[in-house]
Amino acid sequence: MTESAQVTLAETPTDKLALSHFAHGTAILPELEDGQFLVEVKYLSVDPTIRGWVAHDTYLPKIAEGEVIRSLGAGEVVASRNDAHPVGSRVSGLTGWQSMVIMDSAFPIPDGVSYEDALSVFGMTGLTAYVGVLDIGKPEPGQTMVVSGAAGAVGSVAGQIGKILGARVVGVAGTPEKCAWVTDELGFDACINYRDGSIAAQLREACPKGIDVYFDNVGGETLNAVLGQIRDHACIVMCGAIANYDTGKLPPGPANIVNVIPRRARLQGFIVLDHYDRARDAAAAMARWIGEGRIKTRFTVTEGLDSAPEALLGLFSGQNTGKTLVRL
């Protein structure tokens, strides 16, 4: 008999997300069936997209009240009726917020890759940044690329990839400390603090030639400011809109959207799930770039399954830097 500690959705949020929307409990897992394997979860990946999943249908169905919170995670196989995932092997996948999970498919974690890296640069986070920059935004050497959520999991990697491609990269983050990390350690050319006065004026100073590529993780006022300063044939990579997530009502849209016509610009939304075919290329590139010291990472790690809701809330209050993980 296997017990699994779980965090479930107690109540669907209609406005700001709060700890009271989550419940903590325990479930008894059934016996393994053929093809299944039992994973002891070691780390959970805490991602902004979960905010959508708990509220309404998105690109995946809404998490129902009473259901375990859907989440990426990683752990060790402790029982198996699946030859691809023997006992002792390590996997990542949709574990959910629980201590033990029965799975029938997952990604093996290669030897030498830590759980942390498997859930960040070598996981969906890294793939999102890779696809968004290389396949969609495609900054050219000398072009100006702006990245919002620059100190976040995806944004910090996306900006570093922009630098590798030769772009001038300008970050947007929410504290002086984050801006300093992004410029001093990650090598961005500049980083503006969106809480420090006019975003548009700061962008104009940091991007005197205008903006060719915008990797958008936040939406809201930053998106509008960028749209007012795009160059011809600019591409807006619509990766996330965290400024819009933790609210019951959508904020005003970007009035400067009209500017995409004279500037012949493109806005492209994407979901990383559609781009698994690029996972092998992305992982190979990440391994090389990390080895060369050109991609650096930072983690915000909280301890214990029960800390997961608070870690998620931290994403929306701007508490976290780099990839947010829960260690079980």
Next chain:
Amino acid sequence: MTESAQVTLAETPTDKLALSHFAHGTAILPELEDGQFLVEVKYLSVDPTIRGWVAHDTYLPKIAEGEVIRSLGAGEVVASRNDAHPVGSRVSGLTGWQSMVIMDSAFPIPDGVSYEDALSVFGMTGLTAYVGVLDIGKPEPGQTMVVSGAAGAVGSVAGQIGKILGARVVGVAGTPEKCAWVTDELGFDACINYRDGSIAAQLREACPKGIDVYFDNVGGETLNAVLGQIRDHACIVMCGAIANYDTGKLPPGPANIVNVIPRRARLQGFIVLDHYDRARDAAAAMARWIGEGRIKTRFTVTEGLDSAPEALLGLFSGQNTGKTLVRL
């Protein structure tokens, strides 16, 4: 000595456009130089984009106060020092709002093509619709395509091309008469009147499966309503935003822009000037479709150069159906 009657920009509009922003006068044209030819203007093309040109820099420099209003037009060559455009030949090009114009380049109008058609289906209007639908929006058979400004010059052609491609085409227009023309004569599957209650509710009824392609000529609230109802991988062809043009201040942007992320949608702005390489294909296709009765046109024609400002104002008050022209 050649006199040319002209309409010039008297004053740059800062809010609603009015007749008082225009001045009427006469200029004496200089002698022709080598390579130039003198055109007696017969028709002017009245296009929403002129509203941008008089107000600020767009994809072309702002028209300065005192300058002739920039405009497409067509006429007959009455004197020539350019072998490509002999006396008696007909041309279309950037004539401006004037009765006589010295040009050094223009498009020849083929025999059998009327001035009206040269400035509409066989001109920039047709090319805009052609490129926007075939090269950008690319509706597939059975998909749902929405066209705003459906009774306008570009929208009416774009929707008919959508029908030729096999899409279910839903128009958005501003009067019952326009809606009736679009459905009964042009063969759109449905047409909603944006002045007749909730655009979103009407669209939901007319597009029960959601929207795959949106050919946007108006921006504003219609764009927002569409963004709330797009299907996966939808494409928004950003052709115009007439709802936003005749106002000093930008209206609110589309709050539903966030929906492009879960729906993996694309918004693509374009300017027809970039697509002259498609002009020959577009003209050939239009000739075939018109011959087959699959593309129909209508014109709103005003008489005399001095009527041009009023014809332009008519675009923003929704007076005009089909292509708006001035006959000199």
